[in-house]
Amino acid sequence: MDAVIISVGMELVTGLTVDTNAAWLSSELAAVGVQAQRHVTIGDHGSALAEEVRRAAAENSWIVVTGGLGPTTDDISRQAVAEALGVELRVDPDALRQIRLFFETHGYRWSESNARQAAVPEGADLIPNKWGTAPGIHARIGQSEVFCLPGVPREMKAMFQAAVLPQIAPSQVGPVLMCRSLRCFGAGESTIGEQIADLMKPGGEVVVGTTAQEGMISIRLVARARTPALACGLLDARSAVIKDRLGGLVFGEEDVSLEAVVGRLLLGRASTVTTAESCTGGLLAKRLTDVPGSSGYFQRGFVTYANEAKVGVLGVEAQIIQDHGAVSAEAAAAMASGARRSAGAGYALSATGVAGPGGGSESKPVGLVYIALASSDGCEARDCRFGQHLPRAEIRDRACSVALDMLRRKLLEV
Amino acid sequence: MDAVIISVGMELVTGLTVDTNAAWLSSELAAVGVQAQRHVTIGDHGSALAEEVRRAAAENSWIVVTGGLGPTTDDISRQAVAEALGVELRVDPDALRQIRLFFETHGYRWSESNARQAAVPEGADLIPNKWGTAPGIHARIGQSEVFCLPGVPREMKAMFQAAVLPQIAPSQVGPVLMCRSLRCFGAGESTIGEQIADLMKPGGEVVVGTTAQEGMISIRLVARARTPALACGLLDARSAVIKDRLGGLVFGEEDVSLEAVVGRLLLGRASTVTTAESCTGGLLAKRLTDVPGSSGYFQRGFVTYANEAKVGVLGVEAQIIQDHGAVSAEAAAAMASGARRSAGAGYALSATGVAGPGGGSESKPVGLVYIALASSDGCEARDCRFGQHLPRAEIRDRACSVALDMLRRKLLEV
Incomplete structure (x- = not known):
């Protein structure tokens, strides 16, 4: 049986929020041999949800619905699933007790609107939610089964793994x-x-x-x-x-990152890295420390946004900035060397450039970034031209990727 | 007329990649009075795309398809739209010239597979692409109109604004x-x-x-x-x-960020901020410098991941760390005060805590973060308990949000 994933929420279909739940659910389902045929996103309209559930049910699918189980009046999933099943909603006393208990144990303030979350379609089962307030719903419709989970990714994921996957995985008999x-x-x-x-x-x-x-x-x-x-x-x-x-x-x-690969290589060589960042403004240190255990190879980093900081914090000679500008291979190299010296690290990465959208000139356009790597072998610098059409966030991110890849190749000698 | 947005790609429906295009398109359409009724995501199956296009066409919709226009053989949108229209594909000589020109002007290496991108269904129009290699397709199907755009967000957005929106916006006569x-x-x-x-x-x-x-x-x-x-x-x-x-x-x-609000307030008061980060590892500086023009109020920041860095770089007394631990209100306050002094900034924000997943203890569990704000009025520190169930990335992000909100409220005196 294939799967159809339905995401519910006005905030999703109007574009205020990007849906990440459907992608995550697809990965989880694929891991047990269930292929998602379709993701569908709709607004807070009960009739549209009932129609999508019926369409997917006619295809004999696993149906996973996320969202629309919240405590406010725009949360319509319970009612819509009842409509698709052709039954009424009833308040489940167990669910009500669970929700009240969750509020008590977490010290949250109880409000009567939360009682709405204890309603379940007749004949459907509850899916317990230990991670938040809204219990989920599990119902059979023809040959299909529908699971309704909250839209909050953290709760949805925990409930899916605890209560939904164990029901789907063993029943897969196909390839x-x-x-x-x-x-x-x-x-x-x-x-x-x-x-x-x-x-x-x-x-x-x-x-x-x-x-x-x-x-x-x-x-x-x-x-x-x-x-x-x-x-x-x-x-x-x-x-x-x-x-x-x-x-x-x-x-x-899979979803391994350059920073995780670099981290493993540094750990394997018992070495360390430090950072000296201008245009990337902390993103390189952030990406390195995104990796749990990064304290094993990263002890300190420097964000030297202003020229005085490059001179004062990293010991870059003011003459270098005067002669070549802060956005130059020479400045990048001096930043990396200074950071490596100051931090006593095995390697240092630096980035200085024009991330935009303003601040570009004919000789130093938006997207020009100099990246340097200092090591015991000396210092190598390179220039990257990421294109003026790229947004600030992407120029910064790509500059960090180039820096991390330089270090990866240095460590691997490829 | 309402809209249906269809995203095509095996990487989307299998969950390898999160689709952000549909949300962006919905926002753009809403701005001209067109409501997205539905987002649908499908894999690289021509027949599934043809079916979704026909279903949306029967509802008299604007149909926007993204993805499936690339140079590789898994890109099926051109063929599927031709199937939905009941026509054949032909290679458009103009499109071929445009694609070759794009490669020449950008110094990219031409490969014969790129010629595939010049195929268009009979009777359909080309949508020029100045930002990448794949031109788009525009066709009429019954009362509906279908626009196919590349899946690369940057190209898709530029083409939508240049060529699609001007066709949709003036024809809106409804509310x-x-x-x-x-x-x-x-x-x-x-x-x-x-x-x-x-x-x-x-x-x-x-x-x-x-x-x-x-x-x-x-x-x-x-x-x-x-x-x-x-x-x-x-x-x-x-x-x-x-x-x-x-x-x-x-x-x-709208989508204004805390860091953008803080930046505007600092600029308005001609003041500056610096950062002293342990568990957030550069993310706070990164978020502050996400904002274009942040050099006006942010000159330098410190990532002091190791205790020696807190002492050596920020001048935190080793005795404080010995007595209270690096994860303590006292350490957070000393970090902020030290950073403010060292950077000569108006304000300093610091964060020290346990971001997890490892490193927690009974007295200092995962999710415990101390955040401090130093100013000319002295230093205030607070503890946040984000919950051990939260992932590392979310604990780090929330800690930064709390820090930025502390500064916002300080600047606004609310």
């Missing part, structure tokens, strides 16, 4: 579907696509595709086989061929 | 739909919902709803009226009532 993705950095999508074009032809046992996002290219592999072991074997074989062709461009698998 | 959102920080969703419960009743001229995300509560208002001026007037009046009731909880409108 197993397994996904893998290889993460690449350092070349464009069509360049990479061309090197593996023969593997991307449709119809094989493993479907291979590429996606570009913020300078990273993901190569996704989807294998179908009779057993998990067979599917895994297909993915292993195909991954090995791709990695062999692309060499140092592939930095990891 | 105008306008949205606004008020951003709140410092109380839970049900507390806020209760204070405005009477305004959230359905059926009024302005629909009011609430959403919680990462500790922020958004109150969204959707008004329908005959003219933009009338809709804007309704939103102004309703916003004023809500702001009056919620007071200092509301920090801004």
